[in-house]
Amino acid sequence: MTTRIVELRQGILKKNDELARGLRERFTAAGVLVLNLVSSPGTGKTAFLERTLRELIARGSRAAALVGDLETDNDARRLAASGAPVRQINTHGICHLEAEMISKHLDGWDLAGLDYLFIENVGNLVCPSSYDLGEKIRVALLSVTEGEDKPLKYPTLFNSADAAVITKIDIAEACSFNRELALGNIGEIRPGIRIFETSAKTGAGIEEWLDYLKAGR
Amino acid sequence: MHELSIVASIVDSVTESIAAWPGARVVEVRLRVGALAAVVEDSLQFCFGIATEGTALDGARLVVKTLPVVMYCGHCAAEVQLAGVQSFRCPRCGEPAGDLRHGRELEIEAIEIEDAPDRAEAAAEVME
Numbered sequence A: 001m002t003t004r005i006v007e008l009r010q011g012i013l014k015k016n017d018e019l020a021r022g023l024r025e026r027f028t029a030a031g032v033l034v035l036n037l038v039s040s041p042g043t044g045k046t047a048f049l050e051r052t053l054r055e056l057i058a059r060g061s062r063a064a065a066l067v068g069d070l071e072t073d074n075d076a077r078r079l080a081a082s083g084a085p086v087r088q089i090n091t092h093g094i095c096h097l098e099a100e101m102i103s104k105h106l107d108g109w110d111l112a113g114l115d116y117l118f119i120e121n122v123g124n125l126v127c128p129s130s131y132d133l134g135e136k137i138r139v140a141l142l143s144v145t146e147g148e149d150k151p152l153k154y155p156t157l158f159n160s161a162d163a164a165v166i167t168k169i170d171i172a173e174a175c176s177f178n179r180e181l182a183l184g185n186i187g188e189i190r191p192g193i194r195i196f197e198t199s200a201k202t203g204a205g206i207e208e209w210l211d212y213l214k215a216g217r
Numbered sequence B: 001m002h003e004l005s006i007v008a009s010i011v012d013s014v015t016e017s018i019a020a021w022p023g024a025r026v027v028e029v030r031l032r033v034g035a036l037a038a039v040v041e042d043s044l045q046f047c048f049g050i051a052t053e054g055t056a057l058d059g060a061r062l063v064v065k066t067l068p069v070v071m072y073c074g075h076c077a078a079e080v081q082l083a084g085v086q087s088f089r090c091p092r093c094g095e096p097a098g099d100l101r102h103g104r105e106l107e108i109e110a111i112e113i114e115d116a117p118d119r120a121e122a123a124a125e126v127m128e
Helices: A014-030 A045-058 A074-080 A099-104 A155-160 A179-189 A206-216 B003-020 B041-051 B117-127
Strands: A003-011 A033-038 A063-069 A086-090 A116-120 A137-143 A163-167 A194-197 B025-034 B061-067 B070-073 B078-081 B099-102 B106-114
Touching: A003 A014, A003 B003, A014 A033, A014 A099, A014 B003, A033 A045, A033 A206, A045 A063, A045 A074, A045 A116, A045 A163, A045 A206, A063 A074, A074 A086, A137 A155, A155 A179, A179 A194, A194 A206, B003 B025, B003 B041, B003 B106, B025 B041, B041 B061
Parallel strands: A033 A116, A033 A137, A063 A086, A063 A116, A137 A163, A163 A194, B025 B061
Antiparallel strands: A003 B106, B025 B106, B070 B078, B070 B099
């Protein structure tokens, strides 16, 4: 039986990557800064985003959000209370967002009328790292309740992030959170990354985060 | 567990690639996977068996070549290979290394195919 080898040399996620490239061009042309927020379930992505949207809108910025979950539109309803346009993406079992899902949920939105678009990914520290969504900034979030070694356990995500956000610092002491260790571990996996230490509840670190967003535009 | 999505993409790409050889069967699929690609080989193998059932890839072997992480170290002015993914420091000088050059690959390198029996005979006749 004769067989032959056919060289393919092609990216497995080629379709996603091509779609993401198209989205990135669209976002750049529209002048909207797009961020992809990734963390475990329970880190507080939604609370952090609620606070961010509220503060941005109070300052006259135009911000919108897409939020991914397997089921329910609970997060979209929470975020919409900020006054920002919000759309829920239900993945029905898929553990990450893909570029095609983003593309489908942008219909009817005037991107040029936005300053910021936040994409809250499905709570998962593994799979979202493989899927480019066309974002300019990928943000990895980590709460003080999760353990300082999370970046070492999930290096693929932390290494691909452009910024890191530590959430819930208002309860850091109660959790015996070792700040130096956490910052060291993040830096070990992603040297030089910008790190924000925040509390959506007290507003700690939010000003610095908003300045970073403004500078990213 | 996005390995099933990845395997589904592999089946689609390979099926498209062999459209030029009707009836051909895929014997082997060779992948290049970087150490930072966030996929687990066992999981890929398991999903591959399921996702290929009833396709031209049914029964094919999946061969995964894992590639190391390579960073550029500004201090040494050289590309350096990391021993693992727990510390992004240059193994030569110990300085933090942030410039990733390789390690996220997730590619189909090549496939091995077997022509449809009648076509193989036809090819053999032509050869004669």
